[in-house]
Amino acid sequence: MTTRTERRMKAPPSTYVAMLITGALAAAALGGAAALFYDENRLMVFTVFAVCTAGPMFALSWFVFVSRYTVKSDPHAEDNVEGQWYDKATSGAFHDFLIVAGLGCVVLALTRFEIAGSTLLVLLLVFVMADAAIRYAVLNRRGA
Amino acid sequence: MDNRIAERRGDRSWSQAHLAQLLGVSRQTVISIERGRFDPSLPLAFRLAAVFECRIEDLFTPDALK
Numbered sequence: 347m348t349t350r351t352e353r354r355m356k357a358p359p360s361t362y363v364a365m366l367i368t369g370a371l372a373a374a375a376l377g378g379a380a381a382l383f384y385d386e387n388r389l390m391v392f393t394v395f396a397v398c399t400a401g402p403m404f405a406l407s408w409f410v411f412v413s414r415y416t417v418k419s420d421p422h423a424e425d426n427v428e429g430q431w432y433d434k435a436t437s438g439a440f441h442d443f444l445i446v447a448g449l450g451c452v453v454l455a456l457t458r459f460e461i462a463g464s465t466l467l468v469l470l471l472v473f474v475m476a477d478a479a480i481r482y483a484v485l486n487r488r489g490a
Numbered sequence: 491m492d493n494r495i496a497e498r499r500g501d502r503s504w505s506q507a508h509l510a511q512l513l514g515v516s517r518q519t520v521i522s523i524e525r526g527r528f529d530p531s532l533p534l535a536f537r538l539a540a541v542f543e544c545r546i547e548d549l550f551t552p553d554a555l556k
Binding site for chain 1: 513514515516518519521522523525527528530531533534
């Protein structure tokens with residue numbers, strides 16, 4: 347928990363440099379890996395994938411290099427009600443995922459409907475994230 | 491589980507935010523405990539007892555014993 351008397355935590359500048367370099371290299375590596383699977387417009391593929399993955403890669407490298415200096419760990423995090431809400435929301439979303447995936451398999455088998463794997467994964471990902479977010483919001487509202 | 495957290499807190503004229511700060515948890519956690527919507531973990535129950543200088547049994551009453 348932060349208080350007004352606590353000093354704001356700062357990370358050494360070298361950690362930000364490491365974050366930028368690692369994030370850029372990781373995004374470039376992913377862009378390069380994607381370009382290997384395309385026969386045309388490899389420069390365009392490299393650029394698009396590198397740009398699209400740059401945000402998450404910078405965030406990941408911030409987590410690895412910088413967050414240990416700027417984010418103070420909460421020794422009592424598990425005692426908070428918000429943690430229980432999160433556990434309940436994600437647990438419920440997982441069970442919903444099992445039901446939806448099972449029903450989806452039945453529907454696809456019956457109708458012989460074809461859907462791209464990447465499309466299906468994105469739909470499932472969005473469904474589970476939205477489900478967990480809604481469940482958390484409902485628990486928050488009930489507890490407020 | 492019933493509890494006397496709000497009563498004990500009121501006796502000391504503490505705000506929910508102050509109690510939350512003493513316990514190292516969020517204010518929402520204190521609110522939920524006082525309303526009986528969240529049963530605290532054992533370590534948190536011990537911290538509550540320490541803060542109010544009493545035993546855990548003085549703060550919480552299990553439903554089965556009501």
